[in-house]
Every structure is written in structure tokens, then in C-alpha cells.
Amino acid sequence: MSGGIVAIIVIAIIVVLVIWVISMYNGLVTMRNRVSNGWAQVDVLLKQRADLIPNLVETVKGYAGHESNVFTRVTQARAGVIAAANNPNTTLEQRAAAEQQLSNAMVNLRATAEAYPDLKANQNFMDLQQKLAGLEDKIAYGRQFYNDVVLKYNNKIMQVPTNIIANMFHFMPAQYFNVDEQTRQNVPQVKF
Known part of the structure; x- marks a missing residue:
């Protein structure tokens, strides 16, 4: 083989490798962006729910003003959600x-x-309940979608050969949106 043919083969191999690295990198970036987008969609729904809750609380308060402990817990929980959402x-x-x-x-x-x-017959309360139920359904779907995208992304950054590119460019696994076991065990107790 002449030196020219060897040089062309070497250049062709380098070009193929560069294209492969770019393709793998772009695929990882796309997956990471899907994870971010999935979370952003869930976050919007969670904020809508947090914004709807004060109206619902006020409506119930008008009928059940002496149930202040319930209202306090809802208000505190909502404040915790907003604080968590606003804290980077x-x-x-x-x-x-x-x-x-x-x-x-x-x-x-x-x-x-x-x-x-x-209260159950109050049109405002019924409307708020329907909106909240719709949001809860959308949140559940959004969480499922987000966790599915996280699974695909995490698989991608751990599988050969994309794990090589992921490690080179410091792609980190994404977190699932799960509820911890302690929170699951703290089921609310309803007492009248």
C-alpha cells in the first residue's frame, strides 16, 4: 500500500469516529433535555395545584370554620411545597x-x-374539586412520563458504547420522582 492510501484510510477512520462521538453526544444531550422538559411539565402542574388549593381551603373554611387544624396542615404543607419549589x-x-x-x-x-x-352541593366547591381532580390526574401522568424518560436516559448513559461518551462529558444519572418510604408510611388519619 502506498502512503496516500494509508493516509486516506486513517483519515476515513478518524472521520467515522468523530461522527460517531458527535452522534452519541447529541443523543445524550437530547435525552437529558427530555428529562428536563419532563420535569418542567410536572413542575407546572404542581404549581397549578398549589395555586388552586387556597381557593379550595377558603371555600371549605366558609362551611367548616371550626376545623382549623385541617386548614393549618394544608396551609403549612402548601408553604412547604412552595419553599421546596423555589429553593434551587x-x-x-x-x-x-x-x-x-x-x-x-x-x-x-x-x-x-x-x-x-x-358544602358538597356548593357549585364553587364542586368546580374547584373537579379542577383539582383533573390536575391530580395530569400530575400522575406527568410523573409517569418523567420517570419513563429518566429510565431511558439513565439506561442510555449506562449502556455500552454510550457510557464511554457519557463518562467523557460528565453526564450524570437523573433522579426519579418518587416518594420516600417514610412519607408513604405516614398515611393521613381522618378524625372528627
Whole structure:
């Protein structure tokens, strides 16, 4: 073989390797962006829920003003969610735990509302309940979608050969949006 042919083969191999690295890198960036987008979608829904809750609390308060402990827990849980959402140092696990505490407090609020037939018949309350139920469904779907995207991304950065590129460019695994075991065990108790 002449030197020219060897040089062409070497250049072709280098070009193929460069294209391969660029392709793998771009695929990883796309997956990482999907994870970010998935979380952003869930975050929007969680903020909508947090914004809807004060209206629901005020409506229930009008009928069940003496149930102040329930309202205090909902208000505190909502404040915890907002604080977690606004703190850039909050981990996904901490955010999920705060969201779970709010969900638990909302169960107590709904149980309180069940004890007041006039409230259940109130159109404003029914509208707010429907909006909240719709948001809860969207949040559940968004969490599932987010966790599916995280699974795909994490698999991608751990599988050969993309793990080589992922390690070279410091792609880190994404966190799932799960509720910790302690929060799951703290099921709300409804007492009247």
C-alpha cells in the first residue's frame, strides 16, 4: 500500500469516529433535555395545584370554620411545597416528600368536606374539586412520563458504547420522582 492510501484510510477512520462521538453526544444531550422538559411539565402542574388549593381551603373554611387544624396542615404543607419549589438546592426526593405531605393534607381536607352536605352541593366547591381532580390526574401522568424518560436516559448513559461518551462529558444519572418510604408510611388519619 502506498502512503496516500494509508493516509486516506486513517483519515476515513478518524472521520467515522468523530461522527460517531458527535452522534452519541447529541443523543445524550437530547435525552437529558427530555428529562428536563419532563420535569418542567410536572413542575407546572404542581404549581397549578398549589395555586388552586387556597381557593379550595377558603371555600371549605366558609362551611367548616371550626376545623382549623385541617386548614393549618394544608396551609403549612402548601408553604412547604412552595419553599421546596423555589429553593434551587432542594433535591427531587425532598420535593416529592413535600408534595406527598400536601397530598396527605388534601385527603384530610376532602374528608372534612364530606362531613358538610351543603358544602358538597356548593357549585364553587364542586368546580374547584373537579379542577383539582383533573390536575391530580395530569400530575400522575406527568410523573409517569418523567420517570419513563429518566429510565431511558439513565439506561442510555449506562449502556455500552454510550457510557464511554457519557463518562467523557460528565453526564450524570437523573433522579426519579418518587416518594420516600417514610412519607408513604405516614398515611393521613381522618378524625372528627
